[in-house]
Amino acid sequence: MLFTRTQRYVASIPKEEFKRRLAGNHVKIHDLDFEVYEKGQKLRIVPHAEQETDIKTLPITDVVFREAGDNMEVIVTSKIRKIDLGGPQLVILFCVFLLSASVALYLVGRERMEVYALMSICLITFGIFWLRMERGYFDYVRKIRAFVKGNLAPARSE
Secondary structure, three states, X not given: OOOOEEEEEEEOOOHHHHHHHHOOOEEEEOOEEEEEEEEOOEEEEEEOOOOOOOOOOOEEEEEEEEEEOOEEXXXXXXXXXXXXXXXXXXXXXXXXXXXXXXXXXXXXXXXXXXXXXXXXXXXXXXXXXXXXXXXXXXXXXXXXXXXXXXXXXXXXXO
């Protein structure tokens, strides 16, 4: 869907070494704790938002491993929590409704001012929504991906 992000990385470290580095760790992003735990053959990164009083849209991230010859392919997929999905869906539905209404009014031949007003409200609403998502949800996704990618580098032996 619109809020799912997938990134693929190739690493030269063994799968078990990578799992050992990540499993059981905690990541702190914007004063919010994310825990990494093993679930079957993949790792899952989930937020600890039980104590949160602010309304936040948070991701759940799955890290899947595949053998790719001598290397390991790491697939990082972040998706929005089901409990957080309602708000963004309502905003998008509202914007689609405004856009449809403006197109319908344009085709019917109503005054241009009504069409421009509905279109402007739609674009401003969607713009504000997207900026807030970029500063919130997508920022969490970017920082979780950076955390996973940072642990893919082989350990240096000195």
